[in-house]
Amino acid sequence: MEPTTIVLFGATGDLAKRKIYPALYNLFIDGKLPKEFSLVGLGRREWTDESFQANVEKSLHQFSRREANDAGLVKEFLRAFRYSVLDIGRQEDYLKLLQLVESRENELQMQPNRLFYLSVGPEYFEPIAANIKESGLGSANGWKRLVIEKPFGHDLSSARDLNRNLSKSFEEHEVFRIDHYLGKPMVQRMESLQQANPVIQALWTNRYIANVQITANESVGVEERAGYYDHVGAIRDMFQNHMLQLLMMAAIHLPNDSTSEEVRFKKKKVMEALELVQKEDVIANVIRGQYAEGSMQGNPVVGYKSEPGIAPDSMNDTFIAAKLQIDNNNWRGVPFYIRTGKRMKDKSTRIVVEFKEPLKQASTKSEDGTEPNLLVIEIGPNEGITLQLNAKDPEHKGSFKPVHIDLQASPQNSPEAYENLIGDALNGDPTFFAHWDEVELSWQWVQPILDAFEENLVPLYPYAAGTYGPVESDALLAKDGYHWWFDAKPDPNNAIKEGDQYAYNSNY
Numbered sequence: 001m002e003p004t005t006i007v008l009f010g011a012t013g014d015l016a017k018r019k020i021y022p023a024l025y026n027l028f029i030d031g032k033l034p035k036e037f038s039l040v041g042l043g044r045r046e047w048t049d050e051s052f053q054a055n056v057e058k059s060l061h062q063f064s065r066r067e068a069n070d071a072g073l074v075k076e077f078l079r080a081f082r083y084s085v086l087d088i089g090r091q092e093d094y095l096k097l098l099q100l101v102e103s104r105e106n107e108l109q110m111q112p113n114r115l116f117y118l119s120v121g122p123e124y125f126e127p128i129a130a131n132i133k134e135s136g137l138g139s140a141n142g143w144k145r146l147v148i149e150k151p152f153g154h155d156l157s158s159a160r161d162l163n164r165n166l167s168k169s170f171e172e173h174e175v176f177r178i179d180h181y182l183g184k185p186m187v188q189r190m191e192s193l194q195q196a197n198p199v200i201q202a203l204w205t206n207r208y209i210a211n212v213q214i215t216a217n218e219s220v221g222v223e224e225r226a227g228y229y230d231h232v233g234a235i236r237d238m239f240q241n242h243m244l245q246l247l248m249m250a251a252i253h254l255p256n257d258s259t260s261e262e263v264r265f266k267k268k269k270v271m272e273a274l275e276l277v278q279k280e281d282v283i284a285n286v287i288r289g290q291y292a293e294g295s296m297q298g299n300p301v302v303g304y305k306s307e308p309g310i311a312p313d314s315m316n317d318t319f320i321a322a323k324l325q326i327d328n329n330n331w332r333g334v335p336f337y338i339r340t341g342k343r344m345k346d347k348s349t350r351i352v353v354e355f356k357e358p359l360k361q362a363s364t365k366s367e368d369g370t371e372p373n374l375l376v377i378e379i380g381p382n383e384g385i386t387l388q389l390n391a392k393d394p395e396h397k398g399s400f401k402p403v404h405i406d407l408q409a410s411p412q413n414s415p416e417a418y419e420n421l422i423g424d425a426l427n428g429d430p431t432f433f434a435h436w437d438e439v440e441l442s443w444q445w446v447q448p449i450l451d452a453f454e455e456n457l458v459p460l461y462p463y464a465a466g467t468y469g470p471v472e473s474d475a476l477l478a479k480d481g482y483h484w485w486f487d488a489k490p491d492p493n494n495a496i497k498e499g500d501q502y503a504y505n506s507n508y
Ligand SMILES: NC(=O)C1=CN([C@@H]2O[C@H](COP(=O)(O)OP(=O)(O)OC[C@H]3O[C@@H](n4cnc5c(N)ncnc54)[C@H](OP(=O)(O)O)[C@@H]3O)[C@@H](O)[C@H]2O)C=CC1
Pocket: 009, 010, 011, 012, 013, 014, 015, 016, 018, 042, 043, 044, 045, 086, 087, 088, 089, 118, 119, 120, 121, 122, 149, 150, 151
């Protein structure tokens, strides 16, 4: 691996502490950091190298998946870490930074390959990129890369503005947009699932597949992120990025040895084939919801509007379900149902592929006990791939029962998404990062929904915390003769208590 300096903006922040340092430590333990490696952390806090290193060490003890109890190893890891006070808006701080980066490169006799990681709010992306260029930090005789975190814009036009401005300082091949769902081990394994199994590859078409369901249920509520979340909602926080990325990954066909260009080209093709929903049709294809009071594992929890920092009349969505259609030869006629929500009954991210039952009309359980064949990809927190088939039930003559074949058992202690992604960024492998084309097409698909929400053309359905979202989300599938797989039975005591649906502009 090539010598690298990571220049980390936001080194004193939450993401760095919870994800970036533990990921770097695990890469270090696995021998996946470059031998010549330097990291310069930045923030306004008046930290020294020593206090920075002490904070990094503390984060390893708190958040690393591997214990950091070998003092010698931890010390060796921390030796690469330096800190510099920098205010993003002060140009002179970048000159001081340049001196520090260069002096470390000289000291370690390293090539000046620099990876700029922006673990800061999106409002800082543009000034930082411009200052990197202005100060000369970006013009050394090595490669440069820019790693940015979501959100990439607030809507289609702001995303385009952001991209236009970033491209003044970095070329597209130098920009690594993190979508941490693409770093999840099970999402990365989807590629090899098809490649290593011609049977699955052959079945991956509308000839055999009835529908695809992509779920990312979260049990947490808005937590302490009211200021951010109340302006974005589930549609921008999860749907525009993570959920559409999962859709792309599920819908592409990947022959063996696909290059990163091929993967990204195919993802783009999927997005281009996604049927656009007009603003006035959003109501028929998208369900938006907001959690009301309810109970989580037997404990009462407040509704969204009573959460600290949330406006009591907030119309923000905490749940989205949608039906999407891909208009190409592989997927025409196969609905993709996507849903994500906060304060759902349990935490689970999964993709379920439901196969057709050629001899039956609907996919409901039939008299003989057969159920549709399902391929279930559990992405988190449990990981695994299971195939559900039907087998004769020896105890009940003539009938069948579903059996589950584990194609990929749950791996123990697999790498965190950030380990995979930071490792890839260090290696310059863009496969599992979001290309601008995908980001732009995703915003393009989402924009009419944002407009419909803004104009209140779609009902905002309340759902009790601790359920699977509004019943209208079940109806979205029931219209087509399907149902969400693996939802536990609803608890009748946990139902909406605070009134009916919110008013919406039904006269459009
Ligand atoms: N936390 C998470 O789990 C996730 C975060 N993200 C994204 O990552 C980014 C960072 O989030 P997070 O770490 O949670 O945010 P925090 O608020 O915890 O940290 C913000 C960081 O930015 C620095 N900063 C803020 N203003 C300035 C400034 N003017 N000059 C220099 N440094 C500044 C702060 O340093 P100091 O205070 O020392 O100035 C701090 O290190 C955001 O874009 C967020 O959306 C994405 C996914 C998950």
